[in-house]
Amino acid sequence: MGARKRHSPRRGSLAYSRRVRAKTMEARIRAWPSRSATEEPKILAHCGFKAGCVQVVSIDDREKVPNAGKQLVSLGTVLVTPPVLILGVRGYSKDHDGLHAEFDVYAEDIPKYISKEMTFKNKEGALESAEKSLKKIKEIFAIVAVSPRAAGLEMKKPYVFEAMVSGGDIEKQFAHVKELLGKEIKIDQIFETGSTVDVAAITKGHGWQGVMRRWNVKKKQHKSRKTVREVGSLGPISPQSIMYTVPRAGQTGFHQRVEYDKRILVMGNTEDEKLKINPDGGYKHFGLVKGDFIILKGSVPGTYRRLIKLRSQIRNAPPKVTKPNILEVVI
Amino acid sequence: MANGRLNRPVGRNSNTSKQEVVIRTDRPIVVDATNHIAGRLASNVAKLLLQGHRVTVINCEKIMMSGTRSNQIKEYREFLEINSIINYKHGPVHYRRPDTIIAKMIRQMLPFDRKPSGKLAFQRLRTYIGAPNDTKSLEKTQFEKALIKKAASNYTPLAEICRVIGWTE
Numbered sequence: 001m002g003a004r005k006r007h008s009p010r011r012g013s014l015a016y017s018r019r020v021r022a023k024t025m026e027a028r029i030r031a032w033p034s035r036s037a038t039e040e041p042k043i044l045a046h047c048g049f050k051a052g053c054v055q056v057v058s059i060d061d062r063e064k065v066p067n068a069g070k071q072l073v074s075l076g077t078v079l080v081t082p083p084v085l086i087l088g089v090r091g092y093s094k095d096h097d098g099l100h101a102e103f104d105v106y107a108e109d110i111p112k113y114i115s116k117e118m119t120f121k122n123k124e125g126a127l128e129s130a131e132k133s134l135k136k137i138k139e140i141f142a143i144v145a146v147s148p149r150a151a152g153l154e155m156k157k158p159y160v161f162e163a164m165v166s167g168g169d170i171e172k173q174f175a176h177v178k179e180l181l182g183k184e185i186k187i188d189q190i191f192e193t194g195s196t197v198d199v200a201a202i203t204k205g206h207g208w209q210g211v212m213r214r215w216n217v218k219k220k221q222h223k224s225r226k227t228v229r230e231v232g233s234l235g236p237i238s239p240q241s242i243m244y245t246v247p248r249a250g251q252t253g254f255h256q257r258v259e260y261d262k263r264i265l266v267m268g269n270t271e272d273e274k275l276k277i278n279p280d281g282g283y284k285h286f287g288l289v290k291g292d293f294i295i296l297k298g299s300v301p302g303t304y305r306r307l308i309k310l311r312s313q314i315r316n317a318p319p320k321v322t323k324p325n326i327l328e329v330v331i
Numbered sequence: 332m333a334n335g336r337l338n339r340p341v342g343r344n345s346n347t348s349k350q351e352v353v354i355r356t357d358r359p360i361v362v363d364a365t366n367h368i369a370g371r372l373a374s375n376v377a378k379l380l381l382q383g384h385r386v387t388v389i390n391c392e393k394i395m396m397s398g399t400r401s402n403q404i405k406e407y408r409e410f411l412e413i414n415s416i417i418n419y420k421h422g423p424v425h426y427r428r429p430d431t432i433i434a435k436m437i438r439q440m441l442p443f444d445r446k447p448s449g450k451l452a453f454q455r456l457r458t459y460i461g462a463p464n465d466t467k468s469l470e471k472t473q474f475e476k477a478l479i480k481k482a483a484s485n486y487t488p489l490a491e492i493c494r495v496i497g498w499t500e
Contacts, residue, residue: 096428096460096500241417 012215012247019214022256026159026307027200029258033314035167041176043086043142045163046190047309048079048294049151050201050302052283055330056265056295061322071327076265076295078277079308082150083184083292085111087120088143089177090162091170093136102137103130107182113147117157131174140165140173142180148307152290159307187292191312193267194323198260200309201302205254215247257301260315265324266295279331295329359385359457363471365393369436369489371477377440380452389462389471391430392490395479400487404495411496427498429489430458 032044056076060067088106092099105127106120114120141162148155165173191197211217212229220228234242242248268275269292282288285304300308360379364372372394379386396403415421426432437456442449459466479486490498 239417243417 008218010245011217014245016255016257017244019251019255021205021251021254022202025202026161027202027256027258027309029200029309029311031314032164032166033312033317037168039167041165041168041173043144043163043165043177043180043185043190044312045144045161045309046081046084046185046187047144047146047159047161047307048081048187049148049153050300050304050306050308051078051080051286051289051293052279052304053077053299054277054295056297056326057328057330058265059325059327061325074297075299076297076329077300078283078289079294079296079300079310080151080289081187081292081294081310082146083186085114085145085184086142086177086180086182087114087145087160088181089130089174090141090143091130091133091137091174092139092141094138099139102133104143105130105178105181106143109182113149113156114145114158118160127178134170134174137170137174140170140177142177146307148305150291152287153305161309187294187310188267191264191267191294191310192321193264194321196261196263196313196317197296197310198258198312198314199262199296199300200256200258200311201300201306203253203255203257203301204303206252208250209252210249211247214249214252217247259301261313262300263297263324264294265297266326266329268293275329276331277329357385358469359387359455361387361389361466361469361471363390363462363473364388364433365390366479366483367394367474367477368479368486369394369396369433372474373433373436373440375474375477376437376456377452380437380441380455381448383455385455385457387457387459387466388430388433389459389466391433391458392460392488392493394429394433394489395483395486396489396492397479397486400491403487403492407492407496427493427496428460429493429498430460432489432493434458 029045035042054076055073057071057073060070060072062068086107087110088104090104091102093102094100103126104122106122108122110120141164143160144163145158145160147158165177167173168176206213210229211231212219217231220230220232222228231247235246266275268277270277270290277293278288283304302308362372362376372388376386376388410423411425413423414425426435434456437458438453441452443453494500
């Protein structure tokens, strides 16, 4: 082992290997938390659009921290969360080859801002045949749509994605979504203030970048031959090709990422005038916030105006939720 | 149901002579693979395939392997080490599921790489974990010479080995 390796570790993590652009602007949620059979069925996801950042002054309610009970200033991210339309239900059966979509049941009266852009038509007797096949169904998902227009953005085409339904048994879950078909769901029906959520989004794109930006490779000394901002060695003579572990230049950003445990500090609406959320002239690159919004503690991946999916917490969910004590929101 | 990589549908571009059409519309010979010894089952199936039959092997997870359990796992682990550090696609494909493993065993008993007849023979094969619905009405056959002779506890099922190797059911 050479002297370099003994004293410094490799640069950059290989955990997210193949740093390539995401396929779509819409992040996928691959894993879902499970709820016990005794609880009532619930849809586990909602979404929002990133508007901007604020400072939140609150009283620290963590118990085992030296700062407990004192003032805490933290970064908050404002997300505009327009109500979400429940378009349909989808049931999946499971076997050795994975999940198979067995049925789709859509709402009958779909509003015009969605039916203009996409078509969702039921097959004949879709509801009856779906209820018959419930025995072999293992997972039930709600098909959910949100229009960027509702958040005050220019984009017309709605985002349509699946959100898992969990808790109770399959028949209860199916009945739960069937009641909601064609209705709009607000964010306070799914999450509550003080609870923690996970955030899935596509990060900011930075285009083609060099090794130092992409992999945090150290800059060489100024007397180096040829270049300063490149890797010193591309690897051994044999094998006679460059290994995937060697840091190289390429696409940086615009990756799909999930960030865990973001606390919902504020949940509100611009109609009640107690809390002023809009700065003069609106947020940079976004504009004025209208309607429902939330403020998450900490940062969120992605640029302004980007779709951000919120999922109920998958790791270390606390047994009970405490409401945060917010003193001030500094715009 | 059909395992993705090995069981491709019969090639559309192959010559459509009258004989082949007969073979395609023919019902497959359904082999219930429970309590068969893997290699003996494979050689019997390979012979049928080369004669022009379509063969469907069901219940692949209940195929038995003779020899000690630890040795079977050790042999497969040694096979897993054969790999390329530069690009995994340069090395062999390591199948982990019972149906794909038995399909590869049969493939190696056919002239798959050497003759077009071997390739066509392999296309007539289907292997499944459990029994799919469309084979339920068909008659099942077994090879008597390939069945196990002692009690089942003397052998290890293929599914048990696959779980150790990395089969996620």
